[in-house]
Amino acid sequence: MRILITGGCGFIGQHLAALLSADHDLVALDLLTDQVHLDPEVARQRFPGEVVVGDVADADIWAGLPTVDAVVHLAAETGTAQSMYEQDRYRRVNIEGTRLAGLAASRWGASLVSLSSRAVYGEGRYRTSFGEVTFGARDSADAVPEASREDDRLVPVSVYGQTKVDAELALAQVANGVPVTILRPQNVVGHGQALHNPYTGVLAAFLARLREGKPLQIYGDGHETRDFVHVSDVAAVIAWALGRTATGEPLVLNVGTGTRTTLVDIATHAIAAAPHGGSFEHVEVKRAGDIEHACADLSRLRSVGAPEPKTSSADAIADFITRSWAAPGADSSVWDDALDQLRRRGLTR
Numbered sequence: 001m002r003i004l005i006t007g008g009c010g011f012i013g014q015h016l017a018a019l020l021s022a023d024h025d026l027v028a029l030d031l032l033t034d035q036v037h038l039d040p041e042v043a044r045q046r047f048p049g050e051v052v053v054g055d056v057a058d059a060d061i062w063a064g065l066p067t068v069d070a071v072v073h074l075a076a077e078t079g080t081a082q083s084m085y086e087q088d089r090y091r092r093v094n095i096e097g098t099r100l101a102g103l104a105a106s107r108w109g110a111s112l113v114s115l116s117s118r119a120v121y122g123e124g125r126y127r128t129s130f131g132e133v134t135f136g137a138r139d140s141a142d143a144v145p146e147a148s149r150e151d152d153r154l155v156p157v158s159v160y161g162q163t164k165v166d167a168e169l170a171l172a173q174v175a176n177g178v179p180v181t182i183l184r185p186q187n188v189v190g191h192g193q194a195l196h197n198p199y200t201g202v203l204a205a206f207l208a209r210l211r212e213g214k215p216l217q218i219y220g221d222g223h224e225t226r227d228f229v230h231v232s233d234v235a236a237v238i239a240w241a242l243g244r245t246a247t248g249e250p251l252v253l254n255v256g257t258g259t260r261t262t263l264v265d266i267a268t269h270a271i272a273a274a275p276h277g278g279s280f281e282h283v284e285v286k287r288a289g290d291i292e293h294a295c296a297d298l299s300r301l302r303s304v305g306a307p308e309p310k311t312s313s314a315d316a317i318a319d320f321i322t323r324s325w326a327a328p329g330a331d332s333s334v335w336d337d338a339l340d341q342l343r344r345r346g347l348t349r
């Protein structure tokens with residue numbers, strides 16, 4: 001098959017391309033943005049196929065692309081905190097970019113796999129002490145968080161999450177003509193993440209501080225939970241989805257491990273994997289767009305026969321720390337500066 005991967009030079013894209021390149025002819029559409037790529041030329045050369053440098057939100061770029069059999073749409077602006085103040089850019093790239101990817105897939109008769117995010121659930125699903133299910137903010141202290149299901153109400157709390165909701169909607173019509181799979185990954189982890197990008201996620205920040213011998217900073221008391229899934233498990237689900245042929249409506253699937261890890265445990269796993277160990281401290285700050293709990297319900301993923309995750313969150317975190325230890329990245333001041341930016345804009349509490 002000839003497969004177009006938008007954002008193919010990024011973190012998930014490079015793992016997916018490595019998985020698919022032996023059996024398929026690959027093309028990437030990627031803007032090679034500075035925020036993601038420390039060295040854009042290295043990223044371009046690493047991709048095992050042609051790289052078209054261009055913007056997914058630019059209709060003219062799509063008109064000039066070769067016809068393909070399948071499209072994997074990964075390109076997006078991905079920083080939750082940054083989305084709160086760069087709203088126009090996030091909307092343009094994430095919504096218009098996805099709409100154009102859907103139009104192109106329709107025109108080519110190509111199947112489409114598009115990456116959404118767990119951010120569409122916002123604070124997600126809770127069960128109250130009366131046994132009722134609520135969505136969004138926890139309405140009482142004794143409400144218990146539950147794993148998010150694909151049919152749950154979508155209540156994003158960040159502009160990034162809202163752009164992913166709108167991007168999913170933009171694909172609804174496309175699915176009448178070509179197979180469309182929408183994946184909602186939880187926090188994806190593995191080597192090759194943009195270590196100089198302060199919006200990459202908490203583990204890149206932890207890595208920077210571990211390398212500098214500084215204590216890891218946990219915002220709040222660290223009881224919050226996340227579902228860290230290894231990038232190879234995400235790539236396996238994307239590859240599986242490329243074989244789908246059903247049209248009608250998009251198949252929406254969660255991708256995660258289905259288990260929760262507290263932020264304190266995430267820090268502990270990272271410290272255990274670091275060559276010289278480390279420690280953590282708590283910092284009183286809450287950023288706009290941050291959520292308390294996140295975890296994927298994998299019932300649907302299992303019921304449709306998609307590959308189940310093979311790597312636990314603990315092993316995924318350890319793999320990230322050990323394999324990224326010597327990789328180039330930024331020092332921890334970059335994360336301090338990003339937090340200052342949010343403070344100045346009134347986006348922290």
Ligand SMILES: NC(=O)c1ccc[n+]([C@@H]2O[C@H](COP(=O)([O-])OP(=O)(O)OC[C@H]3O[C@@H](n4cnc5c(N)ncnc54)[C@H](O)[C@@H]3O)[C@@H](O)[C@H]2O)c1
Pocket residue numbers: 006007008009010011012013029030031032033036037054055056057073074075076077078093097115116117118184185186187188189193194
């Ligand atoms: N990494 C995660 O934890 C995670 C979790 C949930 C969902 N996702 C989604 O998965 C997808 C891939 O994420 P990733 O972690 O590989 O991100 P990434 O930032 O590493 O890669 C994104 C790639 O897209 C490119 N890009 C950015 N803007 C572009 C534009 N306007 N036109 C063309 N290319 C552009 C970048 O240069 C980069 O190569 C995204 O849609 C993201 O929202 C990621």
